[in-house]
Amino acid sequence: MAQNPSPAAPTAVRLPRYTRAEQDEILGGGDDPFGVASTGLSWLPKEEHFGVRHGDRLVAHAGLRRLSVAVGETGTEVVGVGGVAVAPDVRGRGLARLVISAALEHARTMGPRHALLFCRPPLVPLYRHLGWRPLDEEVIVEQPRSRLVTMPLRTMVTPPRDNAPWPAGPVRLFSLPM
Numbered sequence: 001m002a003q004n005p006s007p008a009a010p011t012a013v014r015l016p017r018y019t020r021a022e023q024d025e026i027l028g029g030g031d032d033p034f035g036v037a038s039t040g041l042s043w044l045p046k047e048e049h050f051g052v053r054h055g056d057r058l059v060a061h062a063g064l065r066r067l068s069v070a071v072g073e074t075g076t077e078v079v080g081v082g083g084v085a086v087a088p089d090v091r092g093r094g095l096a097r098l099v100i101s102a103a104l105e106h107a108r109t110m111g112p113r114h115a116l117l118f119c120r121p122p123l124v125p126l127y128r129h130l131g132w133r134p135l136d137e138e139v140i141v142e143q144p145r146s147r148l149v150t151m152p153l154r155t156m157v158t159p160p161r162d163n164a165p166w167p168a169g170p171v172r173l174f175s176l177p178m
């Protein structure tokens with residue numbers, strides 16, 4: 001009997017949109033799929049979206065958006081990475097690596113010399129493994145009604161294109177986090 005050919009290696013593509021329905025397709029419709037509800041933070045949607053499909057099904061996502069920040073006294077821009085998600089039944093197969101790589105490939109074309117993300121402490125080793133490094137400086141972010149709060153999650157950074165060192169000093173986001 002003829003054998004099925006092995007399935008093609010998954011590839012990441014740019015997504016034309018990423019709504020709550022697409023997120024639910026990946027993570028299910030739970031109340032707190034990213035495990036960050038206890039922070040009480042409000043978040044910005046992302047502007048560019050990258051995903052992996054298995055057949056008709058979306059199984060992984062990473063999003064990007066440009067953010068204004070100050071590091072120490074210096075204003076600059078970073079590419080914020082967020083909404084990283086892989087469907088529970090296909091985790092541990094490199095799909096987060098694949099979709100984050102696609103997002104960072106695009107980040108290289110956007111101008112800012114650094115990408116930044118926020119994650120729960122248990123994910124620090126995973127992101128370190130993917131070339132990100134944790135920042136120990138305080139990171140202040142905006143919240144509704146002009147409130148400023150210290151980010152309670154871990155902040156991680158990576159230079160998407162030229163190994164630019166992250167500048168010294170406390171970090172201030174001039175927006176909600178992404």
Ligand SMILES: CC(C)(COP(=O)(O)OP(=O)(O)OC[C@H]1O[C@@H](n2cnc3c(N)ncnc32)[C@H](O)[C@@H]1OP(=O)(O)O)[C@@H](O)C(=O)NCCC(=O)NCCS
Pocket residue numbers: 033034035083084085086087090091092093094095096097098118119120123125126127129130
């Ligand atoms: C976090 C999440 C995206 C990871 O997805 P995944 O597809 O299982 O991750 P990958 O298989 O691509 O793993 C990425 C790499 O990290 C490595 N890795 C995983 N856990 C690790 C750990 N604890 N320490 C070091 N490396 C680790 C993997 O081996 C892999 O490396 P490799 O490509 O060299 O083998 C997924 O668990 C998820 O969607 N969780 C819920 C939503 C969430 O919390 N998102 C994060 C928002 S910041």
